[in-house]
Amino acid sequence: MEPQELVQHLEGRAAFRADKMAKVDCFRSDRLLVGLNCFEPGQSQAVHAHAGADKFYVVLSGKANFVVGERTVTAVAGDLILAPAGVPHGVARAETRAVVLVAIAPAP
Amino acid sequence: MEPQELVQHLEGRAAFRADKMAKVDCFRSDRLLVGLNCFEPGQSQAVHAHAGADKFYVVLSGKANFVVGERTVTAVAGDLILAPAGVPHGVARAETRAVVLVAIAPAP
Secondary structure, eight states: OOTTOSEEEHHHHOOOOSSSOEEEEEEEOSSOEEEEEEEOTTOOEEEEOOTTOEEEEEEEESEEEEEETTEEEEEETTEEEEEOTTOOEEEEEESSOEEEEEEEESOO | OOTTOSEEEHHHHOOOOSSSOEEEEEEEOSSOEEEEEEEOTTOOEEEEOOTTOEEEEEEEESEEEEEETTEEEEEETTEEEEEOTTOOEEEEEESSOEEEEEEEESOO
16 A cells, blocks of 8 residues: 555554564655554553654554653553653553554654 | 643543534644544535645544545544645545544644
8 A cells, every 4th residue: 555545544554563663654744744653562662752843642452551741641542642842752561562643743 | 621631532532513513622733733523423524625734534433434535435443534735625424423533734
C-alpha cells in the first residue's frame, strides 16, 4: 500500500520488530506527520520533547505505560495522550503488543 | 474534563445531538486541532475541503460512509481517512452511531 493512500486500515499497516519499537509512516507533509508506533511487549520509547510541534498518541490496540509531562499513565485502546510542544513524552513500557497512532504538527 | 487534559479516554468524551453531527474539541493550538465528530445513525457531514491544511479522520467506533476525493468508502473502527489540503471530504451517512477522531493541521 502506498504511504499516501487516502484510506488505510491501520491494524493492517502495523509492523513489528524484535529489537525495538517499529515506526510506520501513514502520511507526511510539511504540516503534518501521521504514523504508527508498534510495540512488542516490554518495548519502550525514550522520553523526549518536540520544540515548536504538537503531538498526540491514540492507542489503537493493546496496553502501554505512557509518560507525559510529570505523569505516567497506563493507556488502552481509545485513549488519547497529548504532548503539546515542549512537553516530555514517551512510552515507559508496553504491557502487551500495542499499536499506537501518532500525529505531529508540523512534521519533524 | 478540561479540553486540554493531557490524557483523555475518547469514548467518554463523545457527545451526540439529535439534530446533527456533534463536534467535541480535545485539543487546539495554532498548529493543530484534535477533536471528535460524533454521529447518530443517518447523520452526515457535508463534503468540504480545507485550503492549506491537512486533515485526517480515524474511526474509533461504529460504521460510516466517507467521501474522500472522488471515492466513497465504508469505514469502521481502525480505519484512517486522509484529506490532504484541498481534497474534498465528508461523511455521506453514518450507518450506526459512530465516533470519529479528527485532526487538522494547522488548526482552522
